[in-house]
Amino acid sequence: MALSGSQREGDWTRLVVPVAVLVASVAACSVMPPAGASARTAVCQPHGADALVGRAASAPIVEQARMASRSQAVRLVMPGEAEPQVGQIDRLTLFLDEGGLITRATCG
Known part of the structure; x- marks a missing residue:
C-alpha cells in the first residue's frame, strides 16, 4: 500500500x-551561572594575602587581602573563636590576634 x-x-x-x-x-x-556572575567560579588563593600578615585588619586592608587572594568573601576570626569549617572555596579567612593584627590567612 x-x-x-x-x-x-x-x-x-x-x-x-x-x-x-x-x-x-x-x-x-x-546549568547556567547566576546573572552578573562570571562563568568561572572564584577560588581563594591565600598566598595572595600573605604580604598583609602583621598588618591591622582595617577595612581597606581586609579588602586588599580579599582582592589579592581572588576571593569573593572574607571572614575574620578573633582569638578564642571556633576554627571555621572548610567548605567555601571562594572565602578568605583572616585570623587576628588580640590587637586586631592579621596573624595568618587561609581559605575556606
Whole structure:
C-alpha cells in the first residue's frame, strides 16, 4: 500500500514534535551561572594575602587581602573563636590576634 503525500507528512510531523520537545527540555536543564556572575567560579588563593600578615585588619586592608587572594568573601576570626569549617572555596579567612593584627590567612 502506497502512502499519499499527506500521510508521509503526518508521519514526519509526529516524529519532529517529540524530538523538538526533547531537545528543548534538555536545553532547559543545562546549568547556567547566576546573572552578573562570571562563568568561572572564584577560588581563594591565600598566598595572595600573605604580604598583609602583621598588618591591622582595617577595612581597606581586609579588602586588599580579599582582592589579592581572588576571593569573593572574607571572614575574620578573633582569638578564642571556633576554627571555621572548610567548605567555601571562594572565602578568605583572616585570623587576628588580640590587637586586631592579621596573624595568618587561609581559605575556606
